[in-house]
Amino acid sequence: AQSVTQLDSHVSVSEGTPVLLRCNYSSSYSPSLFWYVQHPNKGLQLLLKYTSAATLVKGINGFEAEFKKSETSFHLTKPSAHMSDAAEYFCVVSGSGSARQLTFGSGTQLTVLP
Amino acid sequence: NAGVMQNPRHLVRRRGQEARLRCSPMKGHSHVYWYRQLPEEGLKFMVYLQKENIIDESGMPKERFSAEFPKEGPSILRIQQVVRGDSAAYFCASSPKSLQETQYFGPGTRLLVL
Numbered sequence A: 001a002q003s004v005t006q007l008d009s010h011v012s013v014s015e016g017t018p019v020l021l022r023c024n025y026s027s028s029y030s031p032s033l034f035w036y037v038q039h040p041n042k043g044l045q046l047l048l049k050y051t052s053a054a055t056l057v058k059g060i061n062g063f064e065a066e067f068k069k070s071e072t073s074f075h076l077t078k079p080s081a082h083m084s085d086a087a088e089y090f091c092v093v094s095g096s097g098s099a100r101q102l103t104f105g106s107g108t109q110l111t112v113l114p
Numbered sequence B: 001n002a003g004v005m006q007n008p009r010h011l012v013r014r015r016g017q018e019a020r021l022r023c024s025p026m027k028g029h030s031h032v033y034w035y036r037q038l039p040e041e042g043l044k045f046m047v048y049l050q051k052e053n054i055i056d057e058s059g060m061p062k063e064r065f066s067a068e069f070p071k072e073g074p075s076i077l078r079i080q081q082v083v084r085g086d087s088a089a090y091f092c093a094s095s096p097k098s099l100q101e102t103q104y105f106g107p108g109t110r111l112l113v114l
Helices: none
Strands: A003-007 A010-014 A020-021 A023-026 A031-037 A042-049 A057-060 A066-069 A073-078 A088-095 A102-104 A106-113 B005-007 B008-014 B019-024 B029-037 B043-050 B053-056 B065-068 B075-079 B086-096 B111-112
Touching: A003 A102, A003 B043, A010 A020, A020 A106, A023 A031, A023 A088, A031 A066, A031 A073, A042 A057, A042 A066, A042 A073, A073 A088, A102 B029, A102 B043, B005 B065, B005 B086, B019 B086, B019 B111, B029 B075, B043 B065, B043 B075, B075 B086
Parallel strands: A010 A106, B008 B111
Antiparallel strands: A003 A023, A020 A073, A023 A073, A031 A042, A031 A088, A057 A066, A066 A073, A088 A102, A088 A106, B005 B019, B019 B075, B029 B043, B029 B086, B043 B053, B065 B075, B086 B111
């Protein structure tokens, strides 16, 4: 079984400052990990994914995440926040084989202050 | 290439009525997943289907809920005799035949039970 813990339910940053959204995972095998973003009343958009290749994963809109096996973490970062980044972010782990459902964290609401 | 399509986007039902939610996967995708998002929560897996087969329904409530993905046409999530607790956003995702793990999400159907 796999699980995901997002350590902060809300994060506020000022525009132009760095963003850090924290995620820890638990998995009994080599996981696939994802970050999805959800804007209000919209569907989910894939930001980036890790599938056992490079540990530093670059995604869309300037986001990136680093897979650290020793810390079981997959934190999402961005050097400079933009107002349009305000949204809910979900850290997600994928099952394997026939159990390919995604397990979602509880989400982190990112607020970007002007 | 059109994305995952869901309809209706919003659905209002009275207690005891039936709700029928439709999902058309991306072109070339034969794996469909349904997730439910309750207010202020992350998405929870419900069911995973391939054409004409239910692969994993471990997240589906045992009563009133059913899903299908026929050979022709969209996937259908059916909720019979809806109750207020069924009010939620229901998201469909699809992935390609190649067992690639990335799931692409539709915009969701927001069900409100009065």
